[in-house]
Amino acid sequence: MEDKKIIFSGAQPSGKLTLGNYIGALKNWVALQDEYNCYYCIVDLHAITVPQEPKDLRKNSLEVLAKYIASGIDPEKNTLFIQSHVSAHTELSWVLNTISSMGELNRMTQFKEKSKKSEANLNAALYTYPVLMASDILLYQTDLVPVGEDQKQHLELARNLAQRFNTRYSETFKVPEPYIAKVGARIMSLQEPTKKMSKSDENENAYIGMIETADSIRRKVKRAVTDSIGIVKYSDEQPGVKNLINIYSNLSGKSIEEIENMYEGKGYGVFKDDTAEVIVEGLRPVREKYEDLLKNKDYLETIYAQGADKAERAAIKTLRKVYKKVGLIPRKFI
Ligand code: AMP
Ligand code: TRP
Numbered sequence: 001m002e003d004k005k006i007i008f009s010g011a012q013p014s015g016k017l018t019l020g021n022y023i024g025a026l027k028n029w030v031a032l033q034d035e036y037n038c039y040y041c042i043v044d045l046h047a048i049t050v051p052q053e054p055k056d057l058r059k060n061s062l063e064v065l066a067k068y069i070a071s072g073i074d075p076e077k078n079t080l081f082i083q084s085h086v087s088a089h090t091e092l093s094w095v096l097n098t099i100s101s102m103g104e105l106n107r108m109t110q111f112k113e114k115s116k117k118s119e120a121n122l123n124a125a126l127y128t129y130p131v132l133m134a135s136d137i138l139l140y141q142t143d144l145v146p147v148g149e150d151q152k153q154h155l156e157l158a159r160n161l162a163q164r165f166n167t168r169y170s171e172t173f174k175v176p177e178p179y180i181a182k183v184g185a186r187i188m189s190l191q192e193p194t195k196k197m198s199k200s201d202e203n204e205n206a207y208i209g210m211i212e213t214a215d216s217i218r219r220k221v222k223r224a225v226t227d228s229i230g231i232v233k234y235s236d237e238q239p240g241v242k243n244l245i246n247i248y249s250n251l252s253g254k255s256i257e258e259i260e261n262m263y264e265g266k267g268y269g270v271f272k273d274d275t276a277e278v279i280v281e282g283l284r285p286v287r288e289k290y291e292d293l294l295k296n297k298d299y300l301e302t303i304y305a306q307g308a309d310k311a312e313r314a315a316i317k318t319l320r321k322v323y324k325k326v327g328l329i330p331r332k333f334i
Contacts, residue, residue, distance in 0.1 A: 005222040007146060008176075009145055009146050010043070011026075011042065011043065012042075016063075017210045019279065023187050023251070026073070028179070030071055041136060043059050043085050045083050045132060050114075051126045066290050066294050069289070081307030082304050085308035086311050086312045086315050094137040101165050108151060110153070130322055132190070133158065137158045138173045144176065145158075172321055187243065188239065191241075191246060208220055211283070211290050212283070217279050226272075245262055248275045
């Protein structure tokens with residue numbers, strides 16, 4: 001375990017995880033768990049950068065943990081924990097804020113987009129969110145961060161902050177690398193296929209939840225926006241069809257060409273019906289395991305309690321180093 005390279009990633013418990021989260025993140029995490037020492041976090045402190053109903057947040061956090069495990073992430077092999085349980089995350093974040101410039105935070109596209117959407121809720125935490133994310137990653141001396149395409153810019157910031165700190169105060173942080181899978185890094189909205197599939201979309205038809213009934217999956221795929229070209233082809237001019245092919249390919253293991261060939265001369269109807277079945281079957285084992293897990297809250301509690309202990313032991317080492325290097329007097333215990 002000790003000499004394995006380290007992975008850190010996380011998802012926000014801000015709603016229901018989607019098929020985009022599953023394909024773009026969780027499936028990759030599962031594939032990496034044997035080769036790496038992995039920390040998979042439920043980033044609840046990130047989630048509160050937008051208003052959350054407290055009881056929903058509690059429920060969603062536990063559900064995200066169950067979804068991690070149901071996807072095949074083994075709690076024995078990996079460290080699964082809740083961000084707010086390890087206070088080193090916010091502590092490091094304060095220090096990293098002191099070396100982050102407002103200019104670079106102004107350039108973060110996610111912040112720019114979110115601020116356009118809700119002027120009324122432009123809180124300071126939304127602005128410094130990427131610094132907290134950098135802290136998550138850097139605390140564990142992370143080598144690799146598996147994320148979807150949308151997080152690339154945040155990861156670049158984490159790398160810059162690590163390098164800046166190392167230059168200013170001497171070698172302290174490992175500079176992490178992104179790990180972005182080629183296929184499925186960006187699953188798009190079923191209603192506006194030029195936008196990413198997001199759990200916070202107001203239109204429920206735009207996304208498929210990880211735990212959704214077969215009927216609802218079928219209904220949403222049927223309604224998915226395509227085009228009037230009528231040919232099942234993987235092309236940028238047909239973003240809706242391209243997105244469905246990506247999903248189909250990822251979940252079935254069939255190549256894009258194979259799928260194009262299978263539906264040559266057939267219309268979108270059959271293609272959509274089959275895509276829906278591939279999704280239903282792909283998510284079925286996850287859903288079944290998830291339902292079992294939710295019946296066993298004590299088990300989930302044990303997992304996140306053990307996870308926090310393990311994570312804290314690693315995190316505190318880095319935090320102590322950081323505090324010392326910036327000149328804070330170490331606390332004496334009497
Ligand atoms: P979030 O739901 O924003 O906390 O994201 C958790 C993880 O899922 C991150 O690695 C994201 O990059 C990834 N992710 C979220 N939405 C999508 C999507 N539509 N396609 C691919 N990956 C995604
Ligand atoms: N910001 C990420 C997202 O919305 C979630 C996240 C928080 C994260 N901290 C992280 C992802 C650290 C990877 C590593 O998807």
